[in-house]
Amino acid sequence: MTNQYVPPKVWVNEPSSANKWANINSPVSGARFEKTLPVGEHALQLYSLGTPNGQKVTIMLEELLALGIKEAEYDAYLINISELDQFSSGFVAVNPNSKIPALVDKSGDNAVNVFESASILVHLAEKFGHFLPKSGPARTQTFNWLFWAQGSAPFLGGGFGHFYAYADEKQEYPINRFAMEAKRQLDVLDKQLANNTFITGDDFTIADMAIWPWYGNLVLGNLYSAAEFLDVASYKNVVRWTNLILQRPGVQRGRIVNTSWGDVSLAERHSAADIDAALNNEK
Secondary structure (H helix, E strand, O other): OOOOOOOOOOOOOOOOOOOHHHHOOOOOOOOOEOOOOOOOOOOEEEEEOOOHHHHHHHHHHHHHHHOOOHHHOEEEEEOOHHHOHHHEHHHHHHOOOOOOOEEEEOOOOOOEEEEOHHHHHHHHHHHHOOOOOOOHHHHHHHHHHHHHHHHHHHHHHHHHHHHHHHOOOOOHHHHHHHHHHHHHHHHHHHHHHOOOOEOOEOOOOHHHHHHHHHHHHHHOOOOOOOOOOOOHHHOHHHHHHHHHHHOOHHHHHHOOEOOOOOOOOEOOEOOHHHHHHHHHOOO
16 A cells, blocks of 8 residues: 555644544644623524434423423524634633533523433433433433433544545545444344334434434435435335324424534524424425
């Protein structure tokens, strides 16, 4: 192999291109500039972006509202990661890891900061008593698949997605390595869904909410334009599950919040009317 990379004895961060996605992060955490976060009127304040991780939470909130739970009303503010909003002092105060989504729950005597998408899903499920079994094997299975999503999706996104769609040049080894893993994960899901309506059985849970924005969007062709490359149509049970969940009004509403792209977009959400207007103005 020619031009093989030889790692230095001590790694130093040296951005080598104009690739904005490769150069967003640095080896140092913390705020890069001072800016306070906006605050709306509701008890739940969400700071996010309509990526798969962001969609998990807005789908959860819209599903709760669809059940008539008025206390789940929320304000959602867009965090533009390409503009480095996640490194503002206000956002870092909520999530020191500078990743979306981040939630501030002001419903109690003291505001609670909640970050990491799975933690937010669990927080909301336990707060409102829906989409997470209260005890027993069903609760354990829901957690099994919720944490499966948290461990697996980085291979699909930061692994396959980065090298297939965002890297400066296409490289055979990393694309093949992560394509193999993405297809293995799809096979895991396909076999699980062969005998289950939803991920853990007959009930729609936070496990589905965590998995669908990544793997459902992949099936729908909304992720990395890679549906054909990964032959997602061959995973019949995943396709069936994807389309079943897509029919849910809460999913249709939640998936457009904090977006500025696509046929339907909604940068901020402060009431149900905001989503209604966006859907009615569909391009």
